Amino acid sequence: DTEVTQTPKHLVMGMTNKKSLKCEQHMGHRAMYWYKQKAKKPPELMFVYSYEKLSINESVPSRFSPECPNSSLLNLHLHALQPEDSALYLCASSQPRQEVGELFFGEGSRLTVL
Amino acid sequence: EDKVVQSPLSLVVHEGDTVTLNCSYEVTNFRSLLWYKQEKKAPTFLFMLTSSGIEKKSGRLSSILDKKELFSILNITATQTGDSAVYLCAVRDYGQNFVFGPGTRLSVLP
Numbered sequence: 001d002t003e004v005t006q007t008p009k010h011l012v013m014g015m016t017n018k019k020s021l022k023c024e025q026h027m028g029h030r031a032m033y034w035y036k037q038k039a040k041k042p043p044e045l046m047f048v049y050s051y052e053k054l055s056i057n058e059s060v061p062s063r064f065s066p067e068c069p070n071s072s073l074l075n076l077h078l079h080a081l082q083p084e085d086s087a088l089y090l091c092a093s094s095q096p097r098q099e100v101g102e103l104f105f106g107e108g109s110r111l112t113v114l
Numbered sequence: 115e116d117k118v119v120q121s122p123l124s125l126v127v128h129e130g131d132t133v134t135l136n137c138s139y140e141v142t143n144f145r146s147l148l149w150y151k152q153e154k155k156a157p158t159f160l161f162m163l164t165s166s167g168i169e170k171k172s173g174r175l176s177s178i179l180d181k182k183e184l185f186s187i188l189n190i191t192a193t194q195t196g197d198s199a200v201y202l203c204a205v206r207d208y209g210q211n212f213v214f215g216p217g218t219r220l221s222v223l224p
Contacts, residue, residue, distance in 0.1 A: 031210050042202055042214035043157070050210055090156055096210065102148055103204070103212050105156035 003027050004106035006091050012112045015081060021109045023074040023091030031055075032074040033103070034066060035090040043090055049074060050096050081113045116141045118215035120203050126221045131193050135218045137203030138185040147179055147186050150202040152217070157202055160188070193222045 004025045013019050023032065031050045035043035048056035049068040063085075065077040074091055088108045095101035117140045127133055139147065146164045150157035161170040163179035163186060170177050174193075179186045190197055200217040207213075 033210075033212075040219075042217050044214075045211070048210045055210055088155075094210070094212075102159045102162050103206075104159070107155045 004091055004093055004104050006089075006106035006109050008109060009107065010110050010112075012114065013078065013081065014114050015083075017081075018077070018079045020078065021076040021089055021091075021111070023076075023106055024072055025091075025093040025104070025106075026072055027093060027104065028071075029093035029101075029104070030071060030096045031094045032068060033090075033092040033094070034074070034076050035092060037088045037090055037108075047076075078111075081111075083113050086111055086113045116205070116207065116211070116213045118203055118205050118213050120201075120215040120218050122218060123216060124219045124221075126223065127193055128223050129194055131222075132189065132191045133193060133220065135188040135190075135201050135203075135220070136185065137188070137215055139203075139205045139213075139215075140184065141205045141207055141213060143208040144181070145206045145208050148204045148206065148212070149177055149186075149188050150204065152200045152202055153198075160201075190220075193220075195222050195224055198222045 007022045034046040037043045046060045047066040052068045063080050067075040090108045091106040092103045094103045119138050121136045148162045149160040161177045166181040174191045177188045200219050202217045203215040204212045
């Protein structure tokens with residue numbers, strides 16, 4: 001069982017919809033991540049929150065809007081997406097920079113944009 | 115720019131074979147190297163390596179890091195069909211960044 005929980009597992013949305021992906025972890029990690037993964041490609045970093053503050057934004061289009069309400073929760077708000085945004089969106093968490101630790105992944109939210 | 119390269123990109127073997135997967139990297143402020151296995155969903159953690167020359171082992175899988183030559187290998191002995199997956203190598207710097215390589219797609223035939 002993964003200790004990083006993502007909902008929903010699958011999402012189909014139209015280009016005019018507004019939806020959100022949610023992620024929760026209870027491991028006490030203070031760094032949380034959103035990755036995007038296309039088929040047969042490695043995970044590609046989108047955003048990193050460290051101590052609930054956005055620390056890395058990899059030039060992601062503004063139609064993706066992250067939010068970290070508290071140290072256990074991470075959201076990704078989606079608006080006016082394009083079909084090429086269809087992908088597996090992975091949430092992950094880790095210990096922050098002072099400590100050595102691995103990245104724990106959730107099972108992902110598979111997004112299809114019609 | 116930080117970079118992680120893996121080889122081979124794809125590998126087909128038969129059950130019982132031994133495989134070696136390679137990962138080389140160019141990363142500023144290297145902190146650790148990690149191996150993940152990805153089947154249909156999220157990557158699952160295999161090993162984390164921080165020191166050169168110390169082998170990490172778990173069952174039929176083992177891995178070692180060479181910080182001088184900037185590479186790591188992942189060995190799988192007596193492969194089974196359940197080992198079929200994409201194996202991802204990632205490198206962490208002293209910040210929050212984990213950089214992933216392209217992965218090696220391993221297929222183990224019965």
